[in-house]
Amino acid sequence: MFEVISNSVVVLFLSVGVFFLWVGIVGIIRFPDIYSRLHAATKCDILGAGLVLIGLIIYEGFSFDALKLLAIAALLLSSSLVIGHAIARAARRTDLVFWHENREEKIMLEKEKLFREIFKV
Amino acid sequence: MTPFFIGMSVVLLIGVFVALYRAFKGPDVLDRVLAVSLIGTNTLVILMLIGYIYKHTFLDVALAYALLSFISIVVIARYVESKGKL
Numbered sequence: 751m752f753e754v755i756s757n758s759v760v761v762l763f764l765s766v767g768v769f770f771l772w773v774g775i776v777g778i779i780r781f782p783d784i785y786s787r788l789h790a791a792t793k794c795d796i797l798g799a800g801l802v803l804i805g806l807i808i809y810e811g812f813s814f815d816a817l818k819l820l821a822i823a824a825l826l827l828s829s830s831l832v833i834g835h836a837i838a839r840a841a842r843r844t845d846l847v848f849w850h851e852n853r854e855e856k857i858m859l860e861k862e863k864l865f866r867e868i869f870k871v
Numbered sequence: 872m873t874p875f876f877i878g879m880s881v882v883l884l885i886g887v888f889v890a891l892y893r894a895f896k897g898p899d900v901l902d903r904v905l906a907v908s909l910i911g912t913n914t915l916v917i918l919m920l921i922g923y924i925y926k927h928t929f930l931d932v933a934l935a936y937a938l939l940s941f942i943s944i945v946v947i948a949r950y951v952e953s954k955g956k957l
Contacts, residue, residue, distance in 0.1 A: 761875060768879050771913060775886045778893050778909055784901055787893075791905050795912045802879075802916050806923060809872070818930040822919075822937055826912070829941035833908050836948035841901050843952045 756808060763805030771798030783849035784841050792834035799826050873924050880920040887913045904947050911940035 777790020803823040810816045847853075865871070887910050894906035915933050922929025 757872060760872070764875070764879055767916075768882055771883060771916065772886055774909060775890050775913075778890060778906060784899060784905065787902065787905055791909050795909060799912055799916055802919070806919060809923070815927050815930055818934060819919075822915075822930070822934050825934070825937050825941070826915070829937065830908075830912070833941065833944050833948070836945045836952075837901050837905055837908075840948040840952035841899075844901075846899060846901070 760805045760809040763801050763808065767798045767801030767803075767805060769798070770794050770801065774798060784846055785838065785848065788834050788838055788841075792830045796827055796830045799823075876920045876924050880917045883913050883917050883920075887917075900951050901948070904944060904951070908940065908944045911936070911944070915940070 771794065774790050774794030777794060778787050781787045781790055800823055803819050803826075807816045807819050810819065890906050890909050890913065894903045894910070897903045897906060915937050918929055918933045918936065922933065
């Protein structure tokens, strides 16, 4: 009886974890600029992988491998945060421009204005 | 339980190929670095799921892989930061 309960809990944790990993992937595809993509990637990464790890730990029970899983979970937690910070700082330092609403139209308008000024059209 | 693990790893594998699209299309180097980091984490989870089906020694491989991917991405980010465009 206990086996059935623990297996169902493991299935629940794993499916929710994989769902959140997919949320991160869709987020990295859909968002317009790198700063919003960072939100999606690092946050959902940690949550999804963390849930999967907890599910595996429950499936594993008390053993040495469960400790290894805990070590991987802790490492993943800290590494994703540092990766997010490093990429965001690099993007900010190489002054990647922020995306705002109708950016392309504004750029076109500026080019037109510049063209008019230069050629006095 | 084994078919469930295989199913989950297949789903994640599809996710890795979808993330590859961002790595391919990403306008800037840092988008590609971000996509690689996401792919690394997904591969890590796939590795552990597969490890639970066959041999449990894959956990050490996953641990080493997590460390390596973390270090390499931070190094690339710092390099891009100091040298400007790659």
